[in-house]
Amino acid sequence: MKEEDWRVLKIIEISMRYYEWVPMPEIIKKTKLDKKEILYRLKILDKFKLINRSSYGYRLSHRGYDALALNAFVKKGIITAIGGKLGVGKEGDVYNILLSNNREAVLKFHNLGRTCFTRGKRYRSYLADKRHISWLYASRLTAEKEFEVLTDLFPIVKVPEPIEQNRHAIIMGKLKGDELKRVDLKQLDIDINKLFWGIINEVKKMYELGYIHGDLSEFNILIDEDGNFTIIDFPQAIKIKEDKDEKLKLNKLPGEFKVDIEFYLKRDLENLLRYFKKYGINENLDAIYKYIVEK
Ligand SMILES: Nc1ncnc2c1ncn2[C@@H]1O[C@H](COP(=O)(O)OP(=O)(O)OP(=O)(O)O)[C@@H](O)[C@H]1O
């Protein structure tokens, strides 16, 4: 791809703030290229499936958005190679990458709207007042959110190191190990009770820093063969203070926000208790909840 191809693609990206389908006259006006050249560039972009077209005009495809983020990382000299897919989540794909300092890392694309928007509710707190949200905007917002949370938590809490963010993509430190869900803890030479309390203590630290994970379960904790664990996947994290402010703005009684915090935190804890019950850990939800929220 040539510089002009990227230019046309970026103009389409920018114009999508105003158009569902960006019309040709707009592309001509903004790129200052002539129509013949633009048509040629669009053909290339179309060949790589970076755009979609209709009778109204052109728009960025999900792949096109991925390409723009990737190109930005490459141009900044951050990424030198991209490898295989590590995982396909409901909201995005995770790839192995190589940084320019030869360090391995992972790249996570947030792709909201590619699948259905069933998790929409969780995002409502920060998308509430933005009408007509496009997947483009929503995906970028969740990536920014996840990056911000990781930045606030790392390295105090055991989470991946945040490295870079661009558009809907974040680069973070690569972790060894597998999802708890896919590991048989009995096969590991570890103290399961210690692991459980280790995770609970991370949740407590997270809470003290003002966050609730919001989707904590055996799917979002990675563990290596030595029993070292890391908590991942933060786009839906709940910022305790922000929630408080939001509710106060809506003229709710101060007591009411506590209900939400308690609900989300207890739901996370219930997931953990359910998982660890299979390994003979029988702790009481209210007692653990109290342990986390008290100073
Ligand atoms: N920093 C990392 N290092 C190694 N592997 C990772 C890392 N981050 C994510 N993964 C892998 O990619 C998978 C998907 O990542 P993550 O859970 O963050 O994305 P998601 O799309 O939100 O997934 P879900 O649909 O489960 O919510 C993880 O389950 C894990 O296997």
Ligand SMILES: [Mg+2]
């Ligand atoms: Mg996940």
Ligand SMILES: [Mg+2]
């Ligand atoms: Mg997730």
